[in-house]
């Protein structure tokens with residue numbers, strides 16, 4: 522059984538050519554280990570949307586037909602769609618979650634969430650958290666919601682998360698500016714909504730160790746990136762994964778595969794900083810569970826995977842990866858035909874390629 526080619530990609534930024542199951546870019550390992558069956562670990566999958574029914578923006582949009590199909594799938598009894606804050610709290614506190622606990626998030630305060638998507642989610646009784654950059658509301662553009670709309674959503678039970686003030690590339694600006702972004706957005710949330718959110722999502726999914734610390738210091742309880750995968754108590758609570766959904770990667774097949782996925786539990790991920798200091802990165806991790814058929818698919822570059830003993834996986838690239846965002850998705854066969862999934866997203870500054 523192989524992961525379908527479309528399952529290996531996770532965002533609009535990834536080129537289809539990079540994700541073919543047969544491409545030279547993939548790396549695999551066939552070390553046989555005991556099948557994992559760790560049903561005692563509570564885990565969750567969180568999805569991320571942006572725009573709804575705005576087909577001029579296919580890389581951040583989902584069609585209303587696609588959304589209807591997702592909602593119909595989530596209404597099946599095997600799924601347990603929960604408030605993202607409750608999922609995060611349960612995992613942080615070591616409390617049990619139902620199998621297939623699912624969270625729904627929406628980044629940016631696009632008006633199409635208010636006008637198109639929320640009525641559909643609400644009718645289905647599905648809770649949603651919206652991550653808002655406060656300037657997106659303050660600037661008054663018509664494609665974004667107004668503060669009145671956000672207040673109306675809050676009254677109806679929609680949860681609000683932080684997303685910086687100006688939607689900056691946080692790992693690319695001075696840390697003092699990151700702190701100012703967080704302070705300004707907290708102040709605006711307090712003025713307009715009367716509270717400061719407890720969950721954060723990094724704009725563009727871009728983080729670094731310094732940015733993570735600033736978000737922690739600002740009082741947030743957890744933060745999400747934009748890398749694929751489910752998560753459990755072994756996850757970095759300030760870089761939790763989400764599966765991105767858009768017109769290209771919004772098919773029901775991919776949605777089902779993601780909704781049924783399990784985390785691939787690892788530790789000692791390198792590089793440890795999600796903004797690269799050297800390029801190509803020396804990517805690797807230590808498996809915390811036996812895992813069969815580990816395969817890794819980089820969004821850019823050709824990778825060679827090797828297993829050091831049963832637990833350590835090292836992936837080497839044949840050369841520097843392109844500046845911008847670099848993703849690598851690793852999968853392994855899990856129990857009951859489900860996939861274990863580890864996605865990583867690294868910000869790649871320009872000019873850090875290793876000489877020679």
Ligand SMILES: [Zn+2]
Pocket residue numbers: 628629684688724725
């Ligand atoms: Zn955003």
